[in-house]
Each structure stands twice: as C-alpha cells, then as structure tokens.
Amino acid sequence: AAGVRCQAQASDMDAHYIRRCVELARKAAGHTSPNPMVGCVLVRDGQVVGEGFHPKAGQPHAEVFALRDAGDLAENATAYVSLEPCNHYGRTPPCTEALIKARVKEVVVGMTDPNPIVASKGIEKLRNAGIDVRVGVEEPLCLRLNEAYIHRMLTGKAFATLRTTLSMNGIVINQIGNGADQPGGYYSQLLKEYDGVIVSSDMAKTTSLPVSREAGAKQPLYIIITQGESSTLQIPFLDDESASNAIVLADSPVTVEPAGVSVSVLDQMNLESILQLLADRGLCSVLVDFRDIGGSLASLLNKFQEDKLVQKVVVELSPVWMVSPGLSDLAFGGSQSFPLKNVERKEVNGTLLLEGYL
Ligand code: AOF
Ligand code: ZN
Numbered sequence: 001a002a003g004v005r006c007q008a009q010a011s012d013m014d015a016h017y018i019r020r021c022v023e024l025a026r027k028a029a030g031h032t033s034p035n036p037m038v039g040c041v042l043v044r045d046g047q048v049v050g051e052g053f054h055p056k057a058g059q060p061h062a063e064v065f066a067l068r069d070a071g072d073l074a075e076n077a078t079a080y081v082s083l084e085p086c087n088h089y090g091r092t093p094p095c096t097e098a099l100i101k102a103r104v105k106e107v108v109v110g111m112t113d114p115n116p117i118v119a120s121k122g123i124e125k126l127r128n129a130g131i132d133v134r135v136g137v138e139e140p141l142c143l144r145l146n147e148a149y150i151h152r153m154l155t156g157k158a159f160a161t162l163r164t165t166l167s168m169n170g171i172v173i174n175q176i177g178n179g180a181d182q183p184g185g186y187y188s189q190l191l192k193e194y195d196g197v198i199v200s201s202d203m204a205k206t207t208s209l210p211v212s213r214e215a216g217a218k219q220p221l222y223i224i225i226t227q228g229e230s231s232t233l234q235i236p237f238l239d240d241e242s243a244s245n246a247i248v249l250a251d252s253p254v255t256v257e258p259a260g261v262s263v264s265v266l267d268q269m270n271l272e273s274i275l276q277l278l279a280d281r282g283l284c285s286v287l288v289d290f291r292d293i294g295g296s297l298a299s300l301l302n303k304f305q306e307d308k309l310v311q312k313v314v315v316e317l318s319p320v321w322m323v324s325p326g327l328s329d330l331a332f333g334g335s336q337s338f339p340l341k342n343v344e345r346k347e348v349n350g351t352l353l354l355e356g357y358l
Contacts, residue, residue, distance in 0.1 A: 011137070017041045017080040018110045018138040022145050024053040024062070025082050030192045030218055031056050034282045036113075036149040040066035042077040042104070049073035061086065063095040067102050074102040082110040082142045084135070087122040096125040106132035110142035114153040148195075148285035151311060157275035158283045161312040162301070163190065164290040167322040167337065168354060174203070174291040175337065177316055183213045190314065192217040195283040198274070200295035201226035201233055201248075208237040209246070210289065221283065222246035224261075227269055227296045229254045235261065249274060271300045271309045319343040319356045 024039030032038075032054055040062035042050035050073065052065025063085055067074050079085075085095035085107065099107060107126050112135060113119060126133050143150065148159035167173050180187040191197060191212035197220045199209065204224045211219060219242075226233055226248060232255045238246055243260030251269040266273055278286055288310065290297050304310040320337040340356025347353070 013043075014080070014108050014134065014137045017043060017078075018082060018108065019141065020048075020051075021062075021080050021082040021110065022138070022141055024051055025145060027053050028055050030194075030212075030214075033057065033195045033284045034149070034152070036083055036146040038062040038081065038083045040082075041080040042066050042070045042074055043080065044070075044073055044077040049077055058091050060092050061095050064092070064098055067098055070102075074104055076103065076105045079104045079107045080137075081107065082145065084109050084111065084113040084118060084120070085122045085126065086113065086115075086118050087125045088117050090117075094122075094125075096122050096129075099126065100129045100131065104131065106134070108137055109133060109135045110137055111135075111139050114150050116153075147311070152279050152284045156279055157272070157309070158196070158278040159285045159312075160271070160275055160288055160304075160310045161190075161194070161285070161314060162288045162290060162304070162310045163187075163314045163316075165316040165318050167318055167320050168340065168356070169321055171322045171324070172290060172293050173318060173320070173322055173337065174207070175318055175320070177318055180316065181210065181213065183215070185213070186314075186316070188213045188217075190287055191220055194220050194285045194287040196221040196223050196278060196286040198223045198225060198286055198288045198297070200224075200292060200297045201229065202295040203289070203291055204235045204237075205233070209235075209242075219245060220287065223274070223278065223286065224248045225250075225269075225274070225296045225300065226254060227251045227299070232257055249277070269300070271304055272307060274300070275309060317352065317354050319354055321358060 020041050021039035025037035028037055035057040038054045040052050041048055050066040050070025052062050052069055054062045063081060079099055085099060087094045087096045123133050123135060151159040165173050165175060176187050179185045191210055192214040197210055201224055209222050234257045238258055240258050240260055243258045246261045248256050248261055248263045250263060250265050253265055254263060256263055319340040323336050338358060340358060343356035345354055
C-alpha cells in the first residue's frame with residue numbers, strides 16, 4: 001500500500017511540474033510560430049533547479065534554457081518537458097543530446113511531438129541512453145497548448161478559428177464589444193495569439209485593420225480576401241510600412257494600393273486552398289474575422305463545417321438590437337443599432353443569457 005501511495009504522489013508531482021512547463025511555455029504565446037510553445041523544468045531532490053521556455057523560432061529550445069539555468073545541478077535531476085525533446089538538427093541542435101550530456105536521471109514528457117522528423121525518436125534516443133522516460137502527463141493540457149502547431153503538422157493546413165459578433169437579434173455585425181480591442185480585451189488577446197487574421201476586402205476598404213494592444217504583441221499577418229474586384233483595391237488604413245504585413249488573396253488579378261502589399265491569385269478561391277497556402281507560408285493559426293454577411297468571406301464559409309476546415313468558433317454577443325431595411329444592407333453600413341442598457345450576463349445550465357433594456 002505504501003508503494004501505491006508513493007506512486008500516486010510521484011504522478012501528482014509529474015502533473016504539477018508539467019503544468020508549470022505549460023505556464024512557462026505560454027510566456028512566448030504569439031511568438032514561437034511555426035514552432036510550438038514548449039516549457040521545461042528541472043527538479044532535483046524535490047527542488048526546482050532550472051526553468052526555461054522556447055522564446056521564438058530560431059532561438060534555443062526550452063530544454064537548453066532550463067539546462068543553462070540549472071548549470072551543474074542538472075546532473076541527476078528530473079527533466080519535465082511539455083513536448084517530447086527533439087532529436088534532430090533543425091535551426092538548433094537536438095535537445096536529447098543536451099539532456100544526455102547534462103546527465104539528467106529521468107525525463108517526463110507531456111506529449112509526443114507530431115512533427116514527423118521527431119515523432120517518438122526523441123523518447124527512443126533518451127531511453128537508449130539509459131534515461132527513464134515517462135510519457136503522456138497532463139496530455140490534454142499540452143495538446144490544447146499547441147493545438148494550432150499540431151493541426152498544421154497533421155493536416156498541412158492552418159488551424160482556423162471563426163470569430164464573429166452577433167447582435168441580440170442574431171445578426172452578424174461589424175462592431176467589437178466595448179473594451180474588447182483594448183489591452184486585456186478578448187479580441188486584443190486573440191489577435192496576439194494568432195499568426196494571421198483573415199478579413200474581407202469590404203472591411204479592409206472601410207475600417208482600420210485589427211491590432212492587438214497586448215504588451216509586446218506581434219501583430220498578425222493581415223490576409224485580405226477579395227473576389228470579383230474590377231477596380232484598384234485601396235486599403236486606406238495600411239501605410240507603406242504595415243503593407244509588408246498584409247497579403248491580398250484574389251480570384252483574379254487585381255491592383256492594390258499601397259503597392260507594397262503582396263497579391264496572390266488563387267486558382268480556386270476556397271477556404272481549403274487558403275488554409276493550405278497559409279500553412280505553406282509558415283502560419284500555424286488564423287483568425288477568420290467574419291463581420292459582414294454580404295461580404296467576400298460569406299461564400300468561403302459556406303461549407304466549412306462539412307470539410308472540417310474551421311476548428312474553433314468564438315462568438316461575441318453584443319448587447320445591441322440591429323435594425324436593417326433589408327439583408328443586402330447588412331454589409332458594411334446600411335443598418336442601425338440600438339444599444340441596450342443595464343445589460344446583465346448570465347449562464348444558466350450551459351445557456352448564455354444576455355438581458356438588457358431598450
Ligand atoms: C523541443 N523543445 O522547445 C521546441 C521543439 O528548427 P528548430 O531547431 O527550432 O526545430 C523546430 C522543431 O523542433 C519543431 O518543429 C518541433 O518539432 C521541435 N520543437 N522541440 O525539444 C522545444 N520548440
Ligand atoms: Zn529541441
């Protein structure tokens with residue numbers, strides 16, 4: 001019985017330190033793509049002797065930072081890593097070699113690396129070196145942490161999240177909630193974590209492109225979708241500098257201003273080819289910012305469900321009542337919104353409710 005209890009405690013500690021790895025990994029959220037976020041903790045005699053995370057593609061991996069942090073104390077330590085240590089020469093040398101050289105005693109891995117050039121080879125290498133390896137600790141948490149990276153590795157497409165705002169009468173609207181695009185707001189936070197944001201050309205023509213206000217945020221690549229554009233597509237809110245951070249995807253050749261924006265003409269203008277193109281360009285995740293039913297994104301989204309092209313949905317319920325003379329006016333402009341007062345949000349048995357006064 002004592003042995004059983006002892007084991008239970010060991011796995012509790014495994015889970016505890018892998019959770020810490022995930023916390024560390026998330027410090028680089030929005031900066032590691034196309035690499036995953038990874039955290040590493042070194043523990044010796046029940047004491048944390050080193051911590052590290054992967055800050056950015058091209059820089060050393062999490063294990064290397066933790067080993068540097070621990071110095072000689074890494075010897076005989078347990079290394080906790082949220083993702084299987086790599087065993088290949090990429091932009092950086094293999095972490096397995098660094099762990100073996102530092103003479104760690106055992107390695108606890110959150111999940112195996114879906115990257116085909118790593119997949120289980122890292123674990124094998126460590127075991128062959130006589131290191132005890134436990135795999136699959138807090139695995140759901142680790143999978144969630146790198147859902148976009150994993151999706152791209154397995155499918156060759158970018159992980160897509162559909163975001164939209166609905167009025168209280170169920171109409172897709174072009175308004176972000178109060179404070180949502182300010183520091184700490186949900187929209188500002190989403191933009192920080194995504195490698196790209198897909199917007200319609202109607203939106204790019206008429207409003208400023210979305211910006212994350214989070215401290216240290218890297219802005220997403222703007223992916224502007226246009227179909228049947230006959231005249232010059234003018235994007236007034238892009239200056240020459242930010243133009244390099246935007247691409248236009250069109251169904252036919254189109255002239256764009258400012259001229260620095262790169263244009264790709266797609267043979268087939270559908271979500272599948274767009275997500276493939278983005279993955280090929282190194283993007284793991286993309287936010288599809290759906291704001292106008294009449295706009296160029298609507299047809300793209302027609303079949304997303306059956307083709308399993310969108311992985312996640314974020315819907316904001318805005319406390320306004322929209323009035324519009326007709327469906328065609330629901331695109332940018334044309335409709336009128338009545339904000340509700342004294343709004344209350346409730347969740348009752350899984351149903352989200354908004355109550356407010358007109
Ligand atoms: C780890 N620890 O912190 C990360 C890993 O080009 P490189 O050298 O940066 O290699 C990138 C690949 O390494 C990446 O696709 C993934 O398989 C793995 N990432 N592995 O052991 C880390 N970031
Ligand atoms: Zn590595």
